[in-house]
Amino acid sequence: KAGVTQTPRYLIKTRGQQVTLSCSPISGHRSVSWYQQTPGQGLQFLFEYFSETQRNKGNFPGRFSGRQFSNSRSEMNVSTLELGDSALYLCASSLSSGGETQYFGPGTRLLVL
Amino acid sequence: AQSVTQLDSQVPVFEEAPVELRCNYSSSVSVYLFWYVQYPNQGLQLLLKYLSGSTLVKGINGFEAEFNKSQTSFHLRKPSVHISDTAEYFCAVPLAAGNKLTFGGGTRVLVKP
Numbered sequence: 001k002a003g004v005t006q007t008p009r010y011l012i013k014t015r016g017q018q019v020t021l022s023c024s025p026i027s028g029h030r031s032v033s034w035y036q037q038t039p040g041q042g043l044q045f046l047f048e049y050f051s052e053t054q055r056n057k058g059n060f061p062g063r064f065s066g067r068q069f070s071n072s073r074s075e076m077n078v079s080t081l082e083l084g085d086s087a088l089y090l091c092a093s094s095l096s097s098g099g100e101t102q103y104f105g106p107g108t109r110l111l112v113l
Numbered sequence: 114a115q116s117v118t119q120l121d122s123q124v125p126v127f128e129e130a131p132v133e134l135r136c137n138y139s140s141s142v143s144v145y146l147f148w149y150v151q152y153p154n155q156g157l158q159l160l161l162k163y164l165s166g167s168t169l170v171k172g173i174n175g176f177e178a179e180f181n182k183s184q185t186s187f188h189l190r191k192p193s194v195h196i197s198d199t200a201e202y203f204c205a206v207p208l209a210a211g212n213k214l215t216f217g218g219g220t221r222v223l224v225k226p
Binding site: 004006031033035042043045048050055056058090092094097098099100101102103104105106107 | 145147149155156157158159162203205207208211212213214215216218219
């Protein structure tokens with residue numbers, strides 16, 4: 001089975017712009033979670049989607065949003081980018097939502113200038 | 114609320130020597146526990162997991178971990194490390210509901226020849 005894929009792998013944006021990141025889960029997985037990784041804050045949970053519904057949300061401002069499609073693919077959007085949004089954004093998929101093992105993609109590295 | 118503490122931020126170790134990475138968690142409920150490894154410029158790879166049953170869990174690449182409920186610990190060990198084990202290691206616990214993983218701060222392992 002193919003693993004979790006994320007596109008694009010690298011992205012450079014300027015402050016004030018918006019960005020959309022994409023994640024394709026492992027085939028058959030219905031839960032997709034997003035995490036932000038920075039040197040200062042470490043790995044932080046953004047949100048989880050299961051069957052097109054947001055199940056959990058982390059402590060991030062409303063500029064961070066996401067959605068999941070009927071094929072379980074997910075996108076996250078960050079509007080009005082700030083310098084502090086520079087990070088590695090990781091997507092993880094699992095069969096369902098309930099403490100299941102999560103399998104991570106390679107991440108999208110976002111640099112905000 | 115659950116939290117995860119990795120007591121060592123960096124662990125230098127010589128090749129073929131043993132290594133132990135410490136992880137303590139706080140929780141008032143039954144837990145699942147995970148160890149992930151992150152190689153440079155990559156996503157997270159699952160090393161091993163504890164869901165239930167035997168407290169000694171064996172994972173990939175010769176790693177193992179022991180769940181100790183009384184000490185609320187889940188330390189990771191490898192009897193003989195290789196240069197290729199140079200990476201950052203994360204201990205993680207999911208919240209009781211959903212797939213929101215809480216991560217420790219990470220332990221950077223540097224294997225020296």
